[in-house]
Amino acid sequence: MLEINLVNNTHSEEIINLVLNIQQKEFNVPITIEDQPDLMQIEDFYFANGGSFWGAFINGELVGTIALVKFDEKAAAVRKMFVKKEFRGKEHSIAQKLLEILLAYCQKNEIDKVYLGTVSILQAALRFYERNHFKIIEKELLPEKFPLMSADNVFCFLDLKS
Structure with a gap:
């Protein structure tokens, strides 16, 4: 059975392995743990500024993650959206459920501009x-405070007000 819960530093090792x-x-993707120090300091990086981090578990096993970095009063970035290969797709809808929880959190916390970076x-x-x-946008249209990841080369935006 699928459970989605908040995760913190106690889950770092599982999260790092999955990601x-x-x-x-x-x-x-040419990226290492050194490129992603946030995964070793989840509470400071995500929760301290009003963001969050969720894990999807099936029978106690971490099978998916999604995180939110709040970088401005009403703006945040989706980060660490990953679902283990064998749990992807419509059958489980894990990615969809994770995204819905994140967007509900945004609405509840008056975050209405959601951005993300990914790899083509x-x-x-x-x-x-x-x-x-989400609409694909040019990198130049990202807010100044958007937390860029070096590997990202495609950027998306969702306006929750519209």
């Missing part, structure tokens, strides 16, 4: 975001 496996082994190789992820009303 790095997908980034490096599955998609060959992740075509299924891009289609998923587009199905959820």
Whole structure:
């Protein structure tokens, strides 16, 4: 049975294993744990500024993650949206459920501009975001305070007010 819960530093190791496996082994994205120090300081990086971090668990196993970095009073970035390969797709709808929890959190906390960066190789992820009303935008249109990740080369925006 699927459970989605808040996760914190006590889950860092599981989260790092999940994320790095997908980034490096599955998609060959040239990124290391050193490029993502946020994963070792979840509470300081995500929660301290009004963001959040959720994990999807099936029978106690972490199978998906999503995080929100609040970088402005009404703006935030989606980060660390990953679902283990064997749990992707409509059958489980884990990515959809994770995104819905994040967007509900945004609405409850008066965050109405949601941005994200991703990698062009992740075509299924891009289609998923587009199905959820995110629009692809040019990097130049990102807010100044947007927390850029070096590997990202495609950027999306969702206006929750419209």
